[in-house]
């Protein structure tokens with residue numbers, strides 16, 4: 093087994109999940125990894141575990157370095173099962189380990205998943221744990237993205253074990269940001285931010301202020317690639333993506349049964365071009381909602397189109413709007429559009445949902461009965477150009 097040393101005496105012992113393509117509904121086209129780190133010090137310490145099916149792989153990796161029975165501490169930065177799922181199998185062989193978790197949410201969460209029979213030790217923001225030559229400091233990052241979340245900082249090594257923050261769903265046989273295409277790492281880190289953390293922009297900005305006050309030369313997240321050459325770049329990217337200031341950019345999202353709503357979408361796209369605003373164009377039949385959310389993160393305008401189907405909008409559009417409403421993008425201007433036959437409720441319902449997203453509605457729903465004429469399309473184009 094190839095075991096990588098992250099720094100002297102610190103090992104990556106997690107697992108790469110090459111084949112995962114859906115992560116609670118988020119499309120993971122490049123797979124993922126569940127990173128866990130073993131620190132060999134006077135007190136042997138493991139930071140996080142892996143998703144349950146990879147438990148044995150974690151134990152095998154640890155066993156190549158040390159007998160797991162010798163592990164003193166298991167730090168659980170986050171209760172979610174992609175990082176804690178390995179706890180039951182690991183604790184069978186690491187029976188002397190104390191599980192370090194945040195107070196009170198970490199303890200509550202772990203006990204709800206795995207019971208009360210392990211030795212738990214709760215820690216609070218700023219608490220320190222000496223493990224020998226090294227000290228671990230626990231930094232609370234609540235709601236990034238669960239109440240229990242924390243990150244662990246080691247000042248002697250200048251490493252931040254950042255758990256989900258700065259992570260990417262990216263499977264790789266390489267471990268470090270200077271061994272792979274950093275553009276790909278960045279793309280996946282942004283997609284991760286958009287789909288997991290967008291809702292928590294304020295908490296992200298607060299956490300970034302704390303992180304910027306630490307002396308860091310390595311960020312070791314719990315998914316994807318470790319940052320050692322691009323630490324500043326990823327912090328800057330997080331600052332830019334979490335600032336909630338939109339770019340001059342528009343997103344046109346729609347579905348269509350017989351192409352009429354699609355024709356309207358094209359006219360809207362052309363209207364933005366006339367206005368000098370770069371737009372992107374997404375048919376919901378062809379694009380995954382998690383990819384669209386990545387684009388929506390920094391967009392100023394969002395136009396959403398649906399025809400009317402049985403007095404309703406199309407289910408694809410409804411799913412997209414539900415997902416977007418949950419992630420709560422901020423500072424957006426929006427409007428609805430759609431073709432219909434006799435009722436036209438589709439675009440009205442889209443408009444209602446955009447209003448529920450707390451977007452600024454800049455146009456009443458644009459409605460066309462059946463197939464739009466050339467003149468109607470030009471009219472739509474001009475309306476958008478004058479926005």
Ligand SMILES: Cc1cc2nc3c(=O)[nH]c(=O)nc-3n(C[C@H](O)[C@H](O)[C@H](O)COP(=O)(O)O)c2cc1C
Nearest residue numbers: 349350351352353399400402403432433434435436
């Ligand atoms: C199965 C089906 C159900 C429909 N139900 C409605 C409806 O309830 N109300 C309405 O106004 N139009 C209804 N329509 C008409 C469509 O909204 C209309 O054909 C529209 O132009 C389709 O737009 P599209 O080409 O973008 O799919 C229905 C069409 C189909 C195929």
